[in-house]
Amino acid sequence: MSARHRSGGEAAATRRPRRPWRELLEAWRDQHFYSFFSSLGRLAARPFTSALTVLVLGLALSLPLFFWLAYDNARAWSGGLREARDVTAFLDPAGDAGAAVALADELRRRDDVAAVLVRSPEQGLAELRQLAGFGAALDVLDGNPLPSVLVVTPRAADPAYDPPLVAELRADPRIDLVQYDAAWRRKLSGILQLGERLVAVVAALLAAATLLVIGNTVRMDIQTRTEEVAVMQLIGASDRFVRRPFLYSGLWYGLLGALCALLVVVAVELALAAPLGRLLGEYAQGAGVRGLGPPLALVVLGAGAALGWIGAFIVVARHLASGRPAR
Amino acid sequence: MLRFDNVSKRYVTGLDVLAGLSFEVAAGEMVFVTGHSGAGKSTLLKLVGLLERPTRGQVHVDGADLARVRSRGIPYLRRRIGMVFQDHRLLLDRSVFDNVALPLLITGTPRGEIARRVRAALDKVGLLARERAAPQMLSTGEQQRVGIARAIVGKPPLIIADEPTGNLDPQLSVEIMNLFAEFGEVGTTVLVASHDLFLLKRMRKRVLVLDHGRLIDDFRPGEAA
Numbered sequence: 213m214s215a216r217h218r219s220g221g222e223a224a225a226t227r228r229p230r231r232p233w234r235e236l237l238e239a240w241r242d243q244h245f246y247s248f249f250s251s252l253g254r255l256a257a258r259p260f261t262s263a264l265t266v267l268v269l270g271l272a273l274s275l276p277l278f279f280w281l282a283y284d285n286a287r288a289w290s291g292g293l294r295e296a297r298d299v300t301a302f303l304d305p306a307g308d309a310g311a312a313v314a315l316a317d318e319l320r321r322r323d324d325v326a327a328v329l330v331r332s333p334e335q336g337l338a339e340l341r342q343l344a345g346f347g348a349a350l351d352v353l354d355g356n357p358l359p360s361v362l363v364v365t366p367r368a369a370d371p372a373y374d375p376p377l378v379a380e381l382r383a384d385p386r387i388d389l390v391q392y393d394a395a396w397r398r399k400l401s402g403i404l405q406l407g408e409r410l411v412a413v414v415a416a417l418l419a420a421a422t423l424l425v426i427g428n429t430v431r432m433d434i435q436t437r438t439e440e441v442a443v444m445q446l447i448g449a450s451d452r453f454v455r456r457p458f459l460y461s462g463l464w465y466g467l468l469g470a471l472c473a474l475l476v477v478v479a480v481e482l483a484l485a486a487p488l489g490r491l492l493g494e495y496a497q498g499a500g501v502r503g504l505g506p507p508l509a510l511v512v513l514g515a516g517a518a519l520g521w522i523g524a525f526i527v528v529a530r531h532l533a534s535g536r537p538a539r
Numbered sequence: 540m541l542r543f544d545n546v547s548k549r550y551v552t553g554l555d556v557l558a559g560l561s562f563e564v565a566a567g568e569m570v571f572v573t574g575h576s577g578a579g580k581s582t583l584l585k586l587v588g589l590l591e592r593p594t595r596g597q598v599h600v601d602g603a604d605l606a607r608v609r610s611r612g613i614p615y616l617r618r619r620i621g622m623v624f625q626d627h628r629l630l631l632d633r634s635v636f637d638n639v640a641l642p643l644l645i646t647g648t649p650r651g652e653i654a655r656r657v658r659a660a661l662d663k664v665g666l667l668a669r670e671r672a673a674p675q676m677l678s679t680g681e682q683q684r685v686g687i688a689r690a691i692v693g694k695p696p697l698i699i700a701d702e703p704t705g706n707l708d709p710q711l712s713v714e715i716m717n718l719f720a721e722f723g724e725v726g727t728t729v730l731v732a733s734h735d736l737f738l739l740k741r742m743r744k745r746v747l748v749l750d751h752g753r754l755i756d757d758f759r760p761g762e763a764a
Contacts, residue, residue: 235649239646242649243644243647444645446590446628447617447622447689448614448615448617448618448642448646450615536610536613537590537591537592
């Protein structure tokens, strides 16, 4: 460093000449224009190779997207299930409607109960009839075999533990059966958390693969243009100038790969939407398939472009470093 | 313009290519470097353009001590040196115009000025009519002239040429050398490596003779005769 200050010599020959900023800006713009179009031209000059690379990238990038969509839909469908804290108590069928109302009133007076809903055996039967296929079966029965049901909503508590209310209801002789699915719901949450992590891991792995594919493609690009790079350097091209068209190539590969991935995902969505929608309609009214939204699409395009740029940068930096004169 | 102080270059193979080389070239001077092959002519030129760095000694170009030019500074040094190669090293996928425009594109010259200066350079080497041609469509002599146009388009104060007439017949060689001599007359320093003794005698310019990396003679043919 000190050598640089001691000598005015370097300044004379190697410092950049000062120029008005407007001219510099125009030069910068011209050089980017040049790189922008020349890199696109290179891709277009070998359409088959470029298309293959873009397809590979597209398929690689679409995989984490599918994982994410599956996870996102599972989360959406199970959302209601995970939220519900209700305890369902099936009363002894021997008791009458009055007993059910009395028990409900008793429960409502407790501090840890937020609400109690009474469903009579008649309501239960009507609900069952509405579900497809049960109507005929129910007609065969003489009476109504259904018990009265109390749906008890406990006040908010730590979801990791069962509220004491559940144990007390289980001990109550007037109640036949207590259904409380906390344990099962905790498992579902665990599975979803695993799914989320899985999406992240798959995305990271395939991002690395994308980086390598683009890096390798740009490396081959450089190899076919070694002479051009050498000549450019001999006549005074800065590293930045040499690097720029390759960075743009990487950017194009990444961007086109991401676009291809989005097209693949949309095509698969379209192919699956109708049958999947019908299937879901059987289970839950109004549940639709959640697709890929515009914000995520933009993130994918941005990530693809960034990966391409970085992959190209690493490879070009390596090439440039290998060409410097040794001390 | 150019000064070598006790410069030596030893390659990693242990071969001493240059040993204790000292000379000075004034601005606007045209100098030939000659010697048998392997005498160190090419290495000498490579040290000037920082394609190689000397093992010992100092090289000054236009007042700059090259030992103090770091990697990032190399492109800016090379922009002040026009390089001409034996095999011209044109980019074959570009037109003559685009090849000559390359140094200006690198320095970020405004587009209008690029066109003007490229045509001026092509005019000087007599190839203005061929600006749209691809390099392969030109004769060897014409290709070399395009290479020279590329070297002079940035108006560098120093031109170095490594065997620029190595692939040309005597008639064309003289034409090319006369072209270099013309640049010298307008103040550009020209350093040409050549083993063509007939040509050197004819040009009557200063000649540095290398032998096994040592400077064994420094003369001007006209004076000696």
